[in-house]
Amino acid sequence: MAGRDALIEDAAVALDRIKAGRHPQSLILVGLRGVGKTVLLDRIRTDAETRGIQAIRLETPEDRSLPALLAPGLRAALLRLRTRAGLSDKLKRAFAVLRSWIGAVRISYGDVEVSVDVDPEPGSADSGDIEHDLPELFTALGEAAADRDTAFVMFIDELQYVSEKEFAALITALHRTSQRSLPIAMVGAGLPQIIGKAGRAKSYAERLFKFPQIGPLDKDDAINALARPAAREDVAYDNAALDAIIDATKGYPYFLQEWGKHAWAAADASPIALGDAEAATVNALAELDASFFRVRFDRLTPEEKRYLRAMAELGDGPHRSGDIAEKRGRKTQSLGPVRSSLIEKGMIYSPAHGDTAFTVPLFAGFMKRTMPSLQQ
Ligand SMILES: Nc1ncnc2c1ncn2[C@@H]1O[C@H](COP(=O)(O)OP(=O)(O)O)[C@@H](O)[C@H]1O
Ligand SMILES: [Mg+2]
Structure with a gap:
């Protein structure tokens, strides 16, 4: 991997602190499509495993709820601790709390399939309010990990697809465990909109996490x-x-x-x-x-395509929203909804207030090649 030594080194320092429960801080790798976030995330995961950290790899959250993503990985991580040295009291409790939590999220989320074969601990992490329950669950997990001198680190790619409510719960949970110096953290990766999304979910998120920026290679x-x-x-x-x-x-x-x-x-x-x-x-x-450009284009509505085509007319960007609207022959405000849905789909982001840029490098050129006329 070219040009990523400093990032890998910083992440290693963060992993050591997480493992030691010393102001454990979660990381979110931020960058455009194709910049190398996923390979870096995989590399950091390998480094975590080398350090004796229990790495929990989650699928991409595009179509699934956060509980459905978390449940199997957390269960597997607890099971790995069990096979190593029997069941400590903290580990028993973590299983019971996970069981309670799964019982509750099964009701509120239709896509949770995992089950845990122990008795639940009624009243723990089972209120059905994810922002209340996830911190309780993470605390029990962190205590079990600390008891075994290990750490849990969740690796979540394409984090921008986690819903704002679930993201808020995740941030709250990591905040709680960080304050208590428990060895549980997240290494995520996402498109640049993740920073604003984190801030909207919880205003303190920008201080709680580190957001290493992954750019093109020099x-x-x-x-x-x-x-x-x-x-x-x-x-x-x-x-x-x-x-x-x-x-x-x-x-x-x-x-x-x-x-x-x-x-x-x-x-x-x-x-x-x-x-x-x-x-x-x-x-x-x-x-x-x-292929690469086409699959993204095919997921767009005609109105979204026209917006991106107008953007492309101005070049690679970033562009002022007003300039895009002018190219589109519309008022800036009337384009608010289409701009929001393009951000939600991960096609564009706002690098600064009132600015808009593509999340896919070279996409402007593709839009012009595929829609030669602005009036299409
Ligand atoms: N630093 C690097 N040096 C060489 N090749 C890289 C580097 N980073 C990524 N790649 C290659 O670029 C491609 C895109 O990387 P990926 O991690 O999928 O990007 P992203 O997740 O940011 O969209 C991968 O096939 C990967 O092998
Ligand atoms: Mg990726």
């Missing part, structure tokens, strides 16, 4: 990301080819990988030359247009 790291895998096969790149690819991809890891693949396919011999890089740009864009 020039040296981008060169490494391209040249190192090729060098392993004894293939080199011309400087002109590297410059062209870095220019076209803007240093986004996912795009570097795709351009590298196509440049490799285009080249007859080492070194990969400018002509190969230019062929890669044509072929990579054609492939992305048919």
Whole structure:
């Protein structure tokens, strides 16, 4: 992984503190699509496991409730503690509280499928109000982890899809356990709208969490990301080819990988030359247009497509909402609902008040290619 040493090192420090229950702080990796959040999250998870932390990997929350995501992982994590050294009192209690909580969330959320085969602890974490119950559950879990000299860390990707109410409960729960120095925390990843969403859910969230920003690779790291895998096969790149690819991809890891693949396919011999890089740009864009960009486009309503098309007319962005409205031939206010639904779908975000930008790099170019006319 090119260019992420400092982030990995910071995360390792955070993991050590979580494990020690020393002001444990949760992290949320923030960045655009294709910047490398998921691979970084996986790397941090491996580092957590190496430290003897119980890493709990959750599926992406796009269509499922937070309780449905949490329940199986928390149950599995408790079971792992049990098989190591029998059942301590704290662990027994954690199982009972988890059982109570699952009993309650089963009623309020239709998609919770896991069950726990112990007696519940009535009155704990079972009020049915998630913001009341999740802190009680996390406290019991954190106490069980501390008792075993380990920690629970939940890894949640695509965190922007968690509903605001459930996010509020998660923040409250992590706040409670952090105040009590219990070794339980979260490492999440999400699109930039996650920061505002966290702040709206709980105003103190911005102090409670760290939000490491994951950006595109700088020039040296981008060169490494391209040249190192090729060098392993004894293939080199011309400087002109590297410059062209870095220019076209803007240093986004996912795009570097795709351009590298196509440049490799285009080249007859080492070194990969400018002509190969230019062929890669044509072929990579054609492939992305048919897949990566397309799947996102297909989820949009006609009105949302027109909004993004107007945005694209202005270039990569960010753009003032008023300028987008003008391109669209509408009043800014009347576009509020479509803008909100595009943020909710993870297509755009607001980097600063009144500004709007794409969450998918290079999406402006795709919109123009796929909808040649602004009036479509
Ligand atoms: N630092 C990096 N160096 C090289 N390749 C990377 C790096 N980060 C990500 N990648 C590659 O880019 C692609 C996109 O990464 P991913 O983690 O899925 O992005 P995101 O989750 O932010 O959308 C992956 O295939 C990954 O292998
Ligand atoms: Mg991802």
